[in-house]
Amino acid sequence: MKLPNLDSETIDRIIEMAWEDRTPMEAIEAQFGLLEKQVIALMRQQMKESSFRMWRERVTKRKTKHLKKREFIAGRFKSKNQKS
Template sequence: MPTTLKEFTPREHDRIIEMAWEDRTPFEALLFQFNLREKDVIKIMRNTLKPSSFKRWRKRVNSGVSQKHLKKRNPDITRFKCSRQTAISGNRISKR
């Protein structure tokens, strides 16, 4: 059974929101890292974001632009990190 929102630390909760906002991070990554299915992520986003922000996020996730679903993703994309993005350390992007 997936973890509930109450069991996450504030840092983990923030990371879940951040990963959900990122277009290149698929829901499968959230399932792997936090044991959260797509519907659980949607519940967290609905309870955390303002209604207008949630609607904007859902519209973007459901659009053809989003890469949130591995099955819909272009098979040429084999990673979720941008090629121009620098190394990530402790969930923070390193400064150049």
């Protein structure tokens, strides 16, 4: 999958956001323009295989990683580093 050229600081922030339980994939897309498939490809590229598998299992089970699956809207935490 074709990924845009990203600096190491941006890659680190995307990985951090992808690991966070309450940061939805849509927030990563809004801030960095990466689709969920691109985030998965980036994570696969940047992580050890065992860490990637652990992350995928974790993300797959989380309702909070996708806005459409969330049961809550109000009270959502928003990092100061996150764009609208």
